[in-house]
Amino acid sequence: MKFLWEVGCEELPPSFIPIAMGQLKVGMEKVLREKEIPFSKIEVFGTPRRLVLLIYDVAPKQAEKLLEIKGPPYHIAFDGQGNPTQAALGFAKSQGVSVDELIVKEDRGGKYVFAVKVDKGRSTEELLQESLPDLLYSIYLPKSMRWDSSNLRFIRPIRWHLALLDDKLVEFKIGEIISQRTTYLERYLEKPYSPQDVDDYLRKMEEEGIVLDPLKRKERIFSEAKRLSESVGGSIAPSERFLDKVAFLNEKPRAFLGKIDERFLSLPREVIATAMEEQLNLFSITDGAGKLLPYFVGVRDGGDIGMENVVEGYEQVLKARLADAHFFFYEDLKVPLRERISGLSGIIFLRGLGTIADKVRRMKHILVLLPVEESVKGKALLAAELCRVDLTTHLVGEFPSLQGTIGMHYALIQGEDKEVAEAIYESYQYTIGPDGIRTPVGRLVSLADKMDTLAGAFHLGLQPSGSSDPFALRRACQTVIDLLKEENRFNLEELFEATKRAYKEEMGIELERSEELWEFIRNRVGLALRESGIRYDIVNAVLAGDIGNIREVFARAKALDELREDEDFVPTVMASVRLINIIRFAQKRGEQVGGDVKVGYLQLEEEKRLYEAGKEVEKKIEALKESGDYKAIFKELSSLKDFINGFFDKVLVMTEDNELRANRLALVDFIWKLFFNQFGDLSQIVLEG
Amino acid sequence: MDFQTLLHKLDEFWTKQGCLILQPYDVEVGAGTMHPATFFGALGDNPWRVAYVQPSRRPQDGRYAENPNRLQRYYQYQVIVKPAPPDIQKIYLASLEFLGIPLKEHEVRFIEDDWESPTLGASGVGWEVWLDGLEITQFTYFQQMGGIELTTISVELTYGPERLAMYLQKKDSILDIEWGNGMTYGDLHKAMEVEHCKFNFELADISSLLSLFNAFEREAHSLLDRGLVFPSYDLALKCSHIFNILDARGALSVVERAGFIDRVREIANRCAELYLQQEAIAR
Incomplete structure (x- = not known):
């Protein structure tokens, strides 16, 4: 059926x-x-x-099923002569079968009677x-x-x-x-x-031409739109997302070709595409060189009757939108971007953090403090100055999703440097890639912008809660992490310091290096690490350590992840866990753990050897750090495992003697720090078996 | 079809659907929804069918009459039907046919557009209706009004009569719409439009608007304390319009805007609660 x-x-x-x-x-x-x-x-x-x-x-x-329903034990259901008792009669009656139909079966070591019934199914x-x-x-x-x-x-x-x-x-x-x-x-x-x-x-x-299957609709829409675009010598390149949307907006799709008034083609292509795709669900058509042609493809839900009305209607609506945009575009160009900068002091950024003009000043201040080449810095400073200016234009008022894109176009038209113009666009972007943040200048401006917002919003206590993140701080933080991951001229700590100074010197605002902010960044770093395929326990281990240098955090996690199959991995982790276990035990008992190891108090051979080996490894790590070779660093730490095990086998750390105990704990702590400073808390790693 | 005939035809159509034809409300409002006939009419469970024209003011949308599609004051044709009939979509489409638009020869689309009026504590679910790509109506099932979750659902149809007229008369500018007797929309409205833009964007006195807002707000609450619903509601509307002018003047930051909206909503919500209480007592 x-x-x-x-x-x-x-x-x-x-x-x-x-x-x-x-x-x-x-x-x-x-x-x-x-x-x-x-x-x-x-x-x-x-x-x-x-x-x-x-x-x-x-x-x-439903399929028929045989059901066996358990009744009383055999010796109760039947008497000595094998005749049914009242119990058997009653059970058979309750199940709707005759006594003759009852069967006897072994069940859990006893004999019982069963009624067999057919469940016909519903x-x-x-x-x-x-x-x-x-x-x-x-x-x-x-x-x-x-x-x-x-x-x-x-x-x-x-x-x-x-x-x-x-x-x-x-x-x-x-x-x-x-x-x-x-x-x-x-x-x-x-x-x-x-x-x-x-x-x-x-x-x-x-x-009736109603296509129930969305995939078929999508195919039909695409092939009809393609055919129409080819009929005017062009092609379409819609995103999957856009095609899906159009497919779910129609059940009886019929594509049609419409014309765009040619005088609007001088508008930035993104403006035309936004008016068409986002606002009216129309496909744009380009020629072989990627230039927009004065045509579009629309999709009507319905048949062919009166198609000319539909075409004319969409042409008119598009014309009205583009006429608006066209008017604004040329109005905007009458005032160059550089002359619009003062307008930013009239736009509030966030109450308590001043205007957009204040934000731009802070961004420039941050950029000045960052240790980067002068040639890049010069362009970044100009880009920062211009990057929010398009907010004062009519066209951005009309097409808010094109903030930055419009600024970029205006900058190019007005003869600004190409890298500066692109950085204006990039400052609004969150992802790294050909359509997002892609140039050295853009990276810097974007970093300054996002860190300024992030630190400022946390200063005001505006951190995201639950699903509410009105200032897109999660995305901003993610971008900061993505950019710092590939940054070797400065690290998170230095970027935050620069931001702090910018707030102080430009605004008189004292930013705190708040635990909330650091915890927030830590969580986002964890997410980024897990998304890059690193196991959760290694992420936890690394996050327990310092995150002031994001690039190093990623290198550490990657090294651990690659080493986890290594034969030295488990014994090394286990040895380090012995260290932290005794430290935690001692701390629970109220002991002070830490301080310098006093060589004079090292009594036993195993203590001395561990200390010397630790000193040796410390030196080697120092030399290796420059290279960022965390696998080699882990190998060095691995060499300590036998000394650690030897130490714990022979030396009683929690001895009665106060001075000895303090010194041994200091030694344990010294060795633990060698691990911790490089890889965080290895006791977070889950060892199987 | 000229503009006044268009409005008459809509009256005629909705009269046949059993609607009372009301008149515009005489306080400045941003939308037909703010007319008491909609705000209070949507509350409670009594059947309610009305239609009316409402001049609407959106200071922010003014363009000194230089933009062919945008004005700071325009008209809405508003229909409220409670409870929403199951075939309301069909009835609505019939109203377009009645205006002389043979739908078979056109495309009508319902594009997802949920509506919200934070100042009225109101929200609804619905669509914008496109006629051959042109947005001509907002079609909404109210879910909340004055902060109250509605038990009987009303449907609200808000036609843009200027859009419809431009479409029917094939005009590129609102100002060119033929109103009737040889007069155009522009003849009647252009000078007013330009001056109001000057007022809204350039000259409106911010400090006196702020003090008016405060005075009206205070009075609204004190009237509510004495059990007066409708005068309080008028004051909420006045506050709302003042807020819109302040916004157009660029006098408010994002955070401040939110604060003003909350204050108007507070009055509107109290009006809705008191209205329902008094209605319950009257029954």
Whole structure:
């Protein structure tokens, strides 16, 4: 049998449809498995107006099962002569079988009587009636609403649903709506359609041009749009995201070609693309050289009747948007960026941290303090000065998502250095790469901008909480980490110091090196480490140490991760754990641990040897640090393991003698610090077996 | 179809749907939603069907009448139907047909657009409706009003009559719309538009606006303390409009904006609560 369920809705948000499809499929499979109903395949489709679930070759009912129900022990059910007692009669009656049908079986060392029954299984129809409402209600809703007097919540109103098992209507309720043998096709067709059976439904949909399968819609949209773009000698290169969005905005897609007034093509290409793609869901068309052609492809939901109205309508709307942009573009260019700088003092950055002009001054101050080559620094300072100026332009007011892009274009038109212009764009970006932060100047400006925001916001106590992160501090922090990971001229500690001085000297604001900020950065570093594939326990070990140099933190973690299969790895970690265990034990007893080791107090051979070996390793690490070769450093530390084990086997650290005990703890601490300063807390590492 | 005929046709259509045709409210508002007929009408469970034109003021949107699509004062045609009928989408589409737009020959789209009015403590779920790409209506199922989660859901349809008229008359600028009797929209509104932009953006006196805001807010709360809903609500509307002018004047930082919005919402929420209490007593 074939089962069909169509849930008809008022226009569903495009981002929701694929989520709902996925959950319906998984949920339906789970239900059928749990209820033991055989089937061959489940398909779930979605359009803006309907979610459609299909089950192929579904059995009419659950499989039959033999059930053996345990009754009383044999010696109670039957008397000495083998005649049934009242107990047997009663049990047989309660199970609806005759006494003759009872069987006797061994169970847990005793003989018992059993009633054998056939569970015929419940019908698929009944089980679907029961489970489908819950299946729908269990879909995760990013935002939900009510629309009638039932308390049903969904993402948009549900207006009908149709459920057919082959040709039979399966009746049940969703909220107040009873399933029916009726579907609605195109919105303007007055008459609904009542399919004979599931196949008739699918046939009718196809006949009407309603493409249920989003993948097929996507293919159709792409190939039609491609064909149209080629008809004017161009091509399209839509992102997957954009194609998906268009596919989920239409159920009967029909592409059309429209014209753009050529005089608007002098606008920056991103402005035109934003007006088209983000605002109107239109495809832009480019020629072989990547230049925009004066055409676009739109997708209409519906047939071909009156297509000329649709084309003209979209052309008009696009024209109005681009006319606005065009007007603003030339208005903006009347005042060069450099003359707009003073306008930044009228825009508040964050209350308590001054205006955007103040922020720009701080960014420049930070850049001045950073130890970088003068040639790069000069450009970075100019880029910082200009990087927020586009906020004063009309075009950014119109297209806020193009902050930075518009600044870059204006800078280029006004003859600013290319690297400076690009850095204006990059200062607004968060990711590193060809479309994001990519130039040496851009890296510096972006770092100064993000660190200034991060430190300033924490100073005001505006740290993100839960899902609320209005100032995008998580992203800012991530970018700082990504940039510092590849930075060898200065580290996090130095960048923060520069930021602190900038706040102090420009604003008189005393930033604290607050635990909250450091903990926040530490968490983000941990996330970045785990995302780079490093195991969580190694991440924890490394994060327990100092994170003032992000590049080193990554190098340490990577070295440990690569060494974990090494034969020396486990014994070395175990030896270091012995050190920290005794330190923690002593600290719990109120001992002071630390201070210099007094060579004169080293009595036993094993103490002396450990100390000397430690001193030796300390020197070697110092020499190796320059190279950043953390594997070699770990090898050096590994060489201490036998000395550590020898020490613990022979020397009683927690001796009665106060001076001796203090000195031995100082020795243990000295050795532990050798590990800790390089790799953090190795006792965080989970050793298997 | 000229502008006044368009408005009459909408009145005619919605009259047939059982709506009372009301008149605009006489306090400056940013949207038709702020008319008491919508704010209070959406509260409670009594059936309610109204339609009306509401002049709406958005000081920020002014462009000195130089932009063909944007004004600081324009009209909204507002329909409220409570409870929302199950076939409301169809009824709405029929209203477009009634205006002489054969939908088979056009594309109507419902583009996800959830609506929120922080100053009214109101929110809803819905769409903007596009006619061949042009946004002509906001279609919303109210979920909350005056901070109160609604039990009976109203649907709100807000038509942009200027947009519709431009579409029907094939005009590129709002100012060129034919209003009626040979007069254009621009003839009637242009001078007013330019002067109001000058006021909103350049001349409005910030300190007197601030003190008016404070005075109206104080009075609203004291009237609420004495059980007066409607005068308090008027004062909330006045505060809201003053806030919009201050915003257009660039007198508010992001944080301050949030503070002012909270203060207006506080009044609106109190009005809604008191209204429902009094309604319950009256029953």
